[in-house]
Amino acid sequence: GAGAPLRVYACVDEREEAERVVLEIQALEAHVPLEEIAVFYRVNAQSRPLEDALRRARIPYHIVRGRSFYERAEVKDLVAYLRLALSPDSDEDLLRIVNTPRRGIGRRSVEALLAVALAEGTSLFRALVSPALEAKVGARARRAMRGVHDLIADLHALTLEERSPAAIVAAAIRGSGYVDALRAEGSAEAEARIENLDALHTAAMERGEAGASLADFLEEMALTGEADDVTDASRRVKLMTLHASKGLEFDAVILVGMEERTFPHGRAYGSGSGGEGSDPEAMAEERRLCYVGMTRARRELVLTWAGARLLMGRRQVREPSRFLREIPEALIDPACRWQRRRSRVFEAGLGVGQGRRAAFEALAEEAEALAEEALIPGPGEAVVDYTFDQRPPEERPSQVARRGARVWHRTFGEGRIVAVDGHGTRARLTVEFEGVGRKRIAARFVEIR
Known part of the structure; x- marks a missing residue:
């Protein structure tokens, strides 16, 4: 028979969007098995707030054709840097990142480092600057080891200054050269990994705003994982990218991130500033991908978009996707009463409270306050220190x-x-x-x- 009308929801930001996904799943669960509910997103980095919200709500989930956010290699690498910031003598973490990204410290140099640490009865961190290494490794490797030592020492100093988690994450990303190395690859996979690092930075910002220290942040991540109270592993909500959804079908689909430059993805705009941009072929592919995602739903389809997102350390305001605006109103559940322009999202028609409206209005002010910690700039982008008050x-x-x-x-x-x-x-x-x-x-x- 005919499916239910589409439900479309406008949200303040990615956190409220994740909360909406939880509410929808809880409502769907009354008549749809968990394994028949899927959440789609355009890029892997969008899974982080969703995973956090599902975990808090104790809703079991499974990442299809991918890894959980906190299990992704680049995230685990950065977490190792953060643990070293708190405990420089952590040998396990240092071994993970000593040549990540690649900096000219090969297997033989690492073996020499281990030998020196063992002989001197010290940690690998301290052995990095041991005079005994000079006769065992080449000049290039010695310089690289000194650089790793100095980076860890600098990060540790930030923890002693009780700097925010976001500031330390940003310093680790910059100091390690991780993003620069990924940009040099110039691949779509490298770009996705940069987006994951940005999502980790965003998580650190959120936790820092709530008063968490770096130690608190790391402890929370250590406890993070897919819900562990599942007796039947198959009874889990499915999370996946739109590309991973091809060939699959579900009774209910929730498609998040329906905003311009999220979906369609920013790459589809080329160098253009609006409209179809300068890459109509890429925009057409985005539209086809949207069609694929929407047609994976057998019975119910829910679409969400956020009025603002934290990206690259800055609060960026978003407009609803053109793909939303192209949907005939007759297909949308009138109870949603969603708005087609961001400027009208929080009018009374949406039925949101004054608190939510005030929160949205505060986003622009928050963006300037957060800019101090926005240390993942785009190529050639200057970083402005907004902590200096330029007013008379x-x-x-x-x-x-x-x-x-x-x-x-x-x-x-x-x-x-x-x-x-x-x-x-x-x-x-x-x-x-x-x-x-x-x-x-x-x-x-x-x-x-």
């Missing part, structure tokens, strides 16, 4: 974070400062939030009352 002195806010001051945070609500570490926008506050407890958070994310 008479226009700068006079409020100063002091112990005992009352503050407001858009997630945790009202609170009182119990400790201040640092100055200005770089200050880290310890705040006792009413009904939430004590959180350590960056000063720029609270409003002093």
